[in-house]
Amino acid sequence: MSGAISSFGHEGRAHGLVLWRxxxxxxxxRFGDFLDxxxxxxxxxxxxxxxxxxxxxxxxxxxxxxxxxRFGSSHLVADVVSVSLVRELAPVFTALLMAGKAGAGxxxxxxxVVLSGQAQAMRALSLNIDRELVAPRIAACVVGTLLxxxxxxxxxxxxxxxxxxxxxxxxxxxxxxxxxxxxxPADFACGLIKSVAFGLLIATIGCRxxxxxxxxxxxxxxxxxxxxVTASFLVLISDHVLTTFIVAxxx
Amino acid sequence: MSRAAFEIAExxxxxxxxxxxxxxxxxxxxGKTTVLLGPSASGKSTLLSLLGRVESGYFRAPAPxxxxxxxxxxxxxxxxxxxxxxxxxxxxxxxxLGLDEAxxxxxxxxxxxxxxxFQREGLFPDRDALQNVIWPLTVRGISARDATARGHALLxxxxxxxxxxxxxxxxxxxxxxALARALALxxxxxxxxxxxxxxxPSALDGLRELIASLRADSRRTIVLVTHQRGDIExxxxxxxxxxxxxxxxxxxxxxxxxxxxxxxxxxP
Numbered sequence: 001m002s003g004a005i006s007s008f009g010h011e012g013r014a015h016g017l018v019l020w021r022x023x024x025x026x027x028x029x030r031f032g033d034f035l036d037x038x039x040x041x042x043x044x045x046x047x048x049x050x051x052x053x054x055x056x057x058x059x060x061x062x063x064x065x066x067x068x069x070r071f072g073s074s075h076l077v078a079d080v081v082s083v084s085l086v087r088e089l090a091p092v093f094t095a096l097l098m099a100g101k102a103g104a105g106x107x108x109x110x111x112x113v114v115l116s117g118q119a120q121a122m123r124a125l126s127l128n129i130d131r132e133l134v135a136p137r138i139a140a141c142v143v144g145t146l147l148x149x150x151x152x153x154x155x156x157x158x159x160x161x162x163x164x165x166x167x168x169x170x171x172x173x174x175x176x177x178x179x180x181x182x183x184x185p186a187d188f189a190c191g192l193i194k195s196v197a198f199g200l201l202i203a204t205i206g207c208r209x210x211x212x213x214x215x216x217x218x219x220x221x222x223x224x225x226x227x228x229v230t231a232s233f234l235v236l237i238s239d240h241v242l243t244t245f246i247v248a249x250x251x
Numbered sequence: 252m253s254r255a256a257f258e259i260a261e262x263x264x265x266x267x268x269x270x271x272x273x274x275x276x277x278x279x280x281x282g283k284t285t286v287l288l289g290p291s292a293s294g295k296s297t298l299l300s301l302l303g304r305v306e307s308g309y310f311r312a313p314a315p316x317x318x319x320x321x322x323x324x325x326x327x328x329x330x331x332x333x334x335x336x337x338x339x340x341x342x343x344x345x346x347x348l349g350l351d352e353a354x355x356x357x358x359x360x361x362x363x364x365x366x367x368x369f370q371r372e373g374l375f376p377d378r379d380a381l382q383n384v385i386w387p388l389t390v391r392g393i394s395a396r397d398a399t400a401r402g403h404a405l406l407x408x409x410x411x412x413x414x415x416x417x418x419x420x421x422x423x424x425x426x427x428x429a430l431a432r433a434l435a436l437x438x439x440x441x442x443x444x445x446x447x448x449x450x451x452p453s454a455l456d457g458l459r460e461l462i463a464s465l466r467a468d469s470r471r472t473i474v475l476v477t478h479q480r481g482d483i484e485x486x487x488x489x490x491x492x493x494x495x496x497x498x499x500x501x502x503x504x505x506x507x508x509x510x511x512x513x514x515x516x517x518x519p
Binding site: 122126 | 304308376390
């Protein structure tokens with residue numbers, strides 16, 4: 001038990017160190033590096049996230065309509081779908097997809113930098129790894145997760161509207177009006193705060209696993225898998241914690 | 252008696268239960284080529300990595316940190332006609348082990364004053380040959396024009412085309428590119444970890460000639476790890492013979508002729 005606590009503490013410190021060093025290096029890192037990473041980590045995931053969110057929006061609308069019809073409240077489908085998408089579903093499934101794509105990408109890319117001796121060569125040239133590699137990636141992952149969550153919200157709402165129109169006979173304009181009217185600023189704040197936190201979590205875990213010392217390609221694979229599994233797991237756990245705090249704070 | 256580039260005192264580093272580097276006193280002379288020799292697991296590369304302060308990973312290793320002192324003395328006059336003004340020529344001595352990673356980065360000793368060529372070159376694969384060489388220059392604020400001119404000159408010296416991708420380079424070309432990159436900032440001290448390992452005879456000759464040409468500058472200090480008799484005969488002016496983490500013999504070639512002959516006899 002004490003071993004597990006000690007290991008947990010060690011990992012916590014290591015993740016904190018990665019984040020702290022990246023935040024310190026961020027003001028000195030180049031904007032071009034950030035944009036480059038934003039394209040690689042986030043923009044490349046845009047089609048994937050949009051298609052997934054479109055279908056998720058349709059499924060949620062279908063399932064919600066089945067339940068609401070039993071209570072004679074099918075006119076509330078747009079309200080329920082939009083609030084659940086913005087507050088919960090879009091941030092969480094965007095984060096889970098980013099954990100798989102960006103988390104694995106960060107862990108394997110930085111892992112190769114360590115494994116191939118590039119990290120050691122950078123130290124030998126006094127090139128700051130935090131400034132050159134880590135800070136732009138963490139910033140890009142956080143901003144990318146936020147932007148992709150917004151895209152997921154929009155396409156999710158669109159998916160709900162398509163389903164509502166095709167299956168429930170609702171007018172698209174009526175559906176969208178109800179969906180937008182149902183949303184309060186607090187709903188957006190809840191979803192977007194969570195997406196920033198998830199992005200930070202995924203980036204920090206991906207970078208920590210990538211920067212671990214490793215002896216061979218087998219370890220690189222294990223560290224990449226650990227990054228994805230840990231980030232996905234912690235996204236789900238922290239979702240509950242964050243939701244509890246955000247609800248208590250802004251409603 | 253030449254000036255010391257590195258002065259090691261009471262150095263001790265325990266790496267796991269099986270290996271300990273322990274050097275009570277050792278001097279690496281300035282302006283000479285020092286060869287680190289010894290059987291496998293004698294501590295050659297470990298010592299070299301400590302001289303270049305590239306021994307640790309991103310996270311602090313679980314093993315205890317090395318103790319003792321490794322004092323680096325920048326040369327009074329930096330080598331080469333195109334000397335880097337930031338090469339620290341004339342600066343005071345500095346205890347390398349007394350600097351943590353943040354201070355090492357701030358001091359920019361590595362790269363500017365101490366160049367390092369690794370056994371696994373650690374080239375940047377997403378950049379071409381020229382970009383590999385000029386990255387450390389542009390990061391230091393040297394204009395792209397000056398950095399590119401310097402990069403072209405170094406690649407011409409090492410016989411490489413600037414637009415070659417790292418993935419297309421042969422073993423010998425990779426070593427030469429790593430050497431060109433280490434020379435980008437014109438450091439007065441060069442640390443070379445087994446630069447001749449795994450090269451075919453023609454690549455070997457080319458790299459030997461290149462390193463021999465660097466030795467022509469009497470103010471440049473070179474420390475290299477090698478196992479090959481030919482390199483010792485051709486390049487070594489000073490020899491450090493290591494065994495099981497300690498120094499068995501050290502001195503100018505003539506002073507260590509007997510233990511060297513014994514070592515080479517046992518390891519031809």
